[in-house]
Each structure stands twice: as structure tokens, then as C-alpha cells.
Amino acid sequence: MSNSMSRSPQKSYLDRLLKPESTSGTELESRPTEGVGTPLLTRSNSLERIASGELKQVTQIRVDPNRCRIWEGNGRNYGTLNYARCEDLILSMIAEGGQKVPALVRKLKNDPHHDYEVIYGTRRHWATSWLRTNNYPDFVFLAEVRDVDDEAAFRLADLENRARVDISEFERARNYAMALPLHYDNRQSKMAERLNISKGLLSKMIAFANISDSILGAFTAVNEISLRQGYGLAQATSEEFSRDRAVQEARKITEENHTLVQEGKGGVPTATVLARILKAASGQGEMPTEPRRFLYQGKPVLTLLGENRSGLRFQIHAGTDADLDVILEYVTNIIKASGLASVKHD
Known part of the structure; x- marks a missing residue:
């Protein structure tokens, strides 16, 4: 018999032995697997292991x-939680007579309105709250x-949330971006190590999270x-000029969404919004309806008259204090943002 098979009955036995009839359970902490033939745990040696710290009592509450x-x-x-996002859980809780899988909370101090803070299990919390106000007042939060x-x-x-398909990758990315300075001193390598994920994955998630809200606002x-x-x-809008074009297109889409909602229709589909913004950011969209001016010390040094896949049209103004290096920097940045610099000619 394998070690895992021999320990499973002992753990079940211990759970039943130490679990009071009311509100507490036990959690067996990880430890080296014992050899075959280990005697069944008894109440006396179980209590000794709790006192030594090998076993830890975990309190369960119904609140x-x-x-x-x-x-x-x-x-x-x-x-963003609503009935549609929690319907499966709500129906399951009704069928089973309540919540079966506990959430995780910690005790609060100095908060007259709350006793606990929910670490994970927010959907279970929302579902229980909804049920209590919709014909199931006896349901409690476990x-x-x-x-x-x-x-x-x-x-x-x-x-806990990695295995949840109902948590979006955007929510997770924003959560990571918020945690990076709070817990890991803005050190992505440290955070990746603590979370046991690759540095590359974390870098992509942080970049996703940091996309401008002015752009994300176009997505319903x-x-x-x-x-x-x-x-x-995020990559397509990393340069200032490409980001500006993306923001302009996002504003147009936001206005379209507003009109569609007023007409009782759905917003512009996500795939369409994404394609339009990427096209605008790359400079492949429509030519600007108005020239774009670039200032140096308050004076126009360069005006972008138009851009499309064929090229750029701009005017360099005389009578400014900008030297050649400044002017070339403006021109270089515009060309880089347009994507023309990556075009190879035979």
C-alpha cells in the first residue's frame, strides 16, 4: 500500500475526531510522509501535535x-458581480441547502460595521447575500x-482564483499590478518567485493591466x-504617438457605444473594438481630420498633416528656437510611432 493511501484514512479519521459539532475544523499542515504501518492517531497524540504546532485548528464560522x-x-x-455571473452558484446553493465550500476571512478590529474581511470567496459572499434578500433569509455565509x-x-x-474560470484575465492582471508595489517593492522577479509563475507571464500581465483607461473605456x-x-x-500602444491615435479611436467607439445603448442595442463587439484600435494605433486608419501640431517651448515646431499606409506628410516650421537635434527627434518619434521604420524596401 502506498504512503498516500495509508494516510488518507488517518486524515479523515482525524478530521472527524477533532471537529466539534458546531463551528471548528482542522487543517493538517504539510509534513514528511510517514512510513507504512504508522498507528492510527488518537485524541491524546492529536492534541499533542496541535500543541506542538504540527496540527493547526482552523475555525469555521457561519455569519x-x-x-x-x-x-x-x-x-x-x-x-461587476450580478445574478448572471453567479447563477450557477446560486442554483447549486439552493439545491444543496446552503453553501458547502467555505470562503476565507480574517478577523477585523475597530470596524463597527464589519467583523470579518473576505480574502477569497467573494462570489460565494455575493450569492449568499442575494439569496438572503430573495426568499432565503436563513442562508448564512460559511x-x-x-x-x-x-x-x-x-x-x-x-x-484560489487561478482555478476559477469565471475570473477574467484582465481582473487578475489588474490585481497583480496593484499588488506589485504594495507587497513586492515593484520587483517583478521577487513577485514571480513568490507566486511561482514565470517572469515572462508576469511581465505580460503587468503590461496588460497598465493599458490606459481611456483606451479600455471603448470596451463594453x-x-x-x-x-x-x-x-x-499594450505593445501596440506603448509609444506616445500610437497611444494618442488609439485614444482618439477609442473615444469614437465610446460615443458609438453610448448611441447604441440609448437605442436599446448592444455595444460594439469586443473583437471589432480591438481590431479598430489596433489599426488606428498602427497608423493604418483614416487620416486625421485636423493637423496635429507639436510644440517646442510653446511654439509649433512641426505639424503632422496626414498619415496612412503610403507615408507621412508633415511641415517643419521656421522661426522657432529648436535646433536640428530637437527637430530630428520629433521626426524620428513620429516615424517610429507610425511603423514606417520597420518597413523594408528591396
Whole structure:
């Protein structure tokens, strides 16, 4: 018999042995696997292992969800939750007579309105709250109580949420970007090591998260954007001039979305928005309706008259204090942003 097979019955036995009838359970911490033939645990040696720290009691509570607030470091955007996003969980809880899988919370101090803070399990919290106000007032929020600091809370929530398909890659990326300066001193290598993910993956997620809100505002369903698409958009808008073009197109799309919503229609599809913004950022969109001026010390040094796939048209102004190096820098940046610099001629 394998070690894992021999320990499984012992763990089940220990859980039943130490779990009071009301509100507490036990958690067996990781330890070296014992050899075959280990005697069954008894109450006396179990209590000794709790005292030594080998076993740790974990308190479970059943509480009114109104007495719990959501931790701001949680990866899920609580404000975007609604019945549609929680319907499967709500129906499951009704069928099973309540919540079966506990969330994770920590005890609060000096908050007269809340007793606990939800580390993970926000969808379970939302579903329970909804059920209590919709014909199921006896439903309660089930949670385990842990004493953890913010960095540990972030890692626990991240591990829990990685397996959740209902958390978007954008939500996770924004959560990582928020945690980077708070817990890891803006050191991506340190954060990647602590989370056990690759540096490349973390770098892409941070880039995705840092896309301008002026661009993301054009998407009616930003959570539909995948990491691959988001990273591509971040790269396409990394230069100032390409980003400016993308923002201009995003504003047009936002106005279109507003009109469509007023007409009772859905917004512009995510794939269409993405394609239009990428096209605008690359300089392959329509020529600007108005010339763009670039100033140096308050005076126009260069005006971009038009741009398309064929090339650029601009005017360099005389009578400024800009020297040749300044003018060439403006021209170089415009050409780089347009993508023409990457075109190879035979």
C-alpha cells in the first residue's frame, strides 16, 4: 500500500475526531510522509501535535454576510458581480441547502460595521447575500478564519482564483499590478518567485493591466479581452504617438457605444473594438481630420498633416528656437510611432 493511501484514512479519521459539532475544523499542515504501518492517531497524540504546532485548528464560522467586507486586495471585481455571473452558484446553493465550500476571512478590529474581511470567496459572499434578500433569509455565509498578513492573503487568494474560470484575465492582471508595489517593492522577479509563475507571464500581465483607461473605456465588456489580446494591445500602444491615435479611436467607439445603448442595442463587439484600435494605433486608419501640431517651448515646431499606409506628410516650421537635434527627434518619434521604420524596401 502506498504512503498516500495509508494516510488518507488517518486524515479523515482525524478530521472527524477533532471537529466539534458546531463551528471548528482542522487543517493538517504539510509534513514528511510517514512510513507504512504508522498507528492510527488518537485524541491524546492529536492534541499533542496541535500543541506542538504540527496540527493547526482552523475555525469555521457561519455569519451574516453583511458583517463581512471584501478585502480590497481581492482579485475579483466585486462591483461587476450580478445574478448572471453567479447563477450557477446560486442554483447549486439552493439545491444543496446552503453553501458547502467555505470562503476565507480574517478577523477585523475597530470596524463597527464589519467583523470579518473576505480574502477569497467573494462570489460565494455575493450569492449568499442575494439569496438572503430573495426568499432565503436563513442562508448564512460559511468561512474559515485565518490570521494572515496582506502578502500572504494575496498569495492565498491568487492560488484560489487561478482555478476559477469565471475570473477574467484582465481582473487578475489588474490585481497583480496593484499588488506589485504594495507587497513586492515593484520587483517583478521577487513577485514571480513568490507566486511561482514565470517572469515572462508576469511581465505580460503587468503590461496588460497598465493599458490606459481611456483606451479600455471603448470596451463594453473588458473582461472578454484575453491576456494574449491585451498584451498585444499594450505593445501596440506603448509609444506616445500610437497611444494618442488609439485614444482618439477609442473615444469614437465610446460615443458609438453610448448611441447604441440609448437605442436599446448592444455595444460594439469586443473583437471589432480591438481590431479598430489596433489599426488606428498602427497608423493604418483614416487620416486625421485636423493637423496635429507639436510644440517646442510653446511654439509649433512641426505639424503632422496626414498619415496612412503610403507615408507621412508633415511641415517643419521656421522661426522657432529648436535646433536640428530637437527637430530630428520629433521626426524620428513620429516615424517610429507610425511603423514606417520597420518597413523594408528591396
